[in-house]
Amino acid sequence: MKRLVSLFALILLPVLSFAANYSEGEHYTIVNDEVTAKPEVREFFSFYCPHCFQFEPFMAKLKKAIPDNAKFEMNHVDFLRAASPKVQHLLSKAVVVAHQMGVEKKVIAALFNYIHVQKAVFTSEKDIRNVFVLNGADGEKFDKLMKSFGVASKAKAMKKQQDYFANKGALTGVPTVIVNGKYRVELKGLDRNNFEQDYINLVNHLLTLK
Numbered sequence: 001m002k003r004l005v006s007l008f009a010l011i012l013l014p015v016l017s018f019a020a021n022y023s024e025g026e027h028y029t030i031v032n033d034e035v036t037a038k039p040e041v042r043e044f045f046s047f048y049c050p051h052c053f054q055f056e057p058f059m060a061k062l063k064k065a066i067p068d069n070a071k072f073e074m075n076h077v078d079f080l081r082a083a084s085p086k087v088q089h090l091l092s093k094a095v096v097v098a099h100q101m102g103v104e105k106k107v108i109a110a111l112f113n114y115i116h117v118q119k120a121v122f123t124s125e126k127d128i129r130n131v132f133v134l135n136g137a138d139g140e141k142f143d144k145l146m147k148s149f150g151v152a153s154k155a156k157a158m159k160k161q162q163d164y165f166a167n168k169g170a171l172t173g174v175p176t177v178i179v180n181g182k183y184r185v186e187l188k189g190l191d192r193n194n195f196e197q198d199y200i201n202l203v204n205h206l207l208t209l210k
Contacts, residue, residue, distance in 0.1 A: 022189075022202055022205050022206075023189070025186075026186065026188065026189035027185075027186055027189040027190070027202055028179075028183045028184060028185055028186055028202070028206055029170075029183070029184045029186055030182060030183060030184075031165065031168055031169075031170035031178065031182065031183070031184045032168065032170070032181055032182040033182075034181070034182065035180040035181055035182045035209075035210055036180050036181040036182075038069070038070075038071060039066075039067065039069055039070035039071065039180060039207050040070060040071050040072075040073060040179070040180055040181060041062070041063075041066055041070060041071070041072050041073070041177065041178075041179055041203060041207070042073040042075050042161065042177065042178045042179075042181070043059055043072070043073065043074050043075060043175060043176075043177050044075045044077055044161075044162065044165070044171055044174050044175065044176040044177070044178070045059075045074065045075070045076060045077070045174050045175045046076060046077050046078075046080045046082075046088070046174050047076070047091050047111050047112055047115055048080045048082035048083055048088070048115060049080060049174045049175065050116060051174070051175060052112075052174055052175045053112045053115075053116045055175045056108070056109070056112060058196055058199075059074075059175075060105070061196065061200070062199070062200055062203060065200045065203075065204070066200075066203060066204060066207065067204070067207065070207050074095055074099075074104075074108075075158045075161055075162065076088070076091055076092040076095045076158055077092075077158075077162050077171075077174055078092065078159065078162070079162070079166075080174075083121075083122065087122050087123070087124075089155065089159070090122070090124075090125050090128060090146075091111065091122065091128065092155040092158050092159070093146055093151050093152070093155040094107075094111065094128050094132075094146075095108065095155075095158075096145075096151045096154040096155055096158075097132075097142060097145045097146055097151055098132070098137075100145055100150075100151070101132075101137055101138070101141060101142070101145065103132070103135065103136065103137050106135050106136065107131065107132055107135050107137060110131050110134070110135045111128070111131055114131055125146060129142055129143070129146075165178065170184055177203070179203055179206035179207055180206065180207060180209070182209075183206040183209065185199070185202060185203060185206070187199075190202065
């Protein structure tokens, strides 16, 4: 029994040691006084941001790598100059609709591609609808959800989170990831040779902090 306990301790030791190497100011910044009621990873992003476009496949990996009790929230912002706030708000609603329709993986990639690969321009809700339909989504269901109170409320909540952290000086650009509403992930201290795994380990470490 003692041998099993010792073996278990040896297995845990590298993990605990690794977590202890993450430090405030280098790997993360405290941007709030309190943590969220439930564990949360919030990604602030924009479809118009080229770095977000490059980062998004990794964000999909991160979503799968966090504990089941932690929620991953995609928070689209509307402050980039590449499009009007109205169009950016429509895209925030589109993110909510994609998740509610269960087509987020395919459609979100397609929305990014529309801008960065096809070099096309969103001018209206109809343009966004076409991307959904071309990627197998039901057009009538899209129309209904885009007009729904629930989708409008969730998009409004995204804007509220955006303004809240912007007013605190914690959100100055995208992509930005904030864990438990308190810890902003910083990239400068991460291992460039093992970036993705180091990032995942850091986020999972921050999820345990209070």
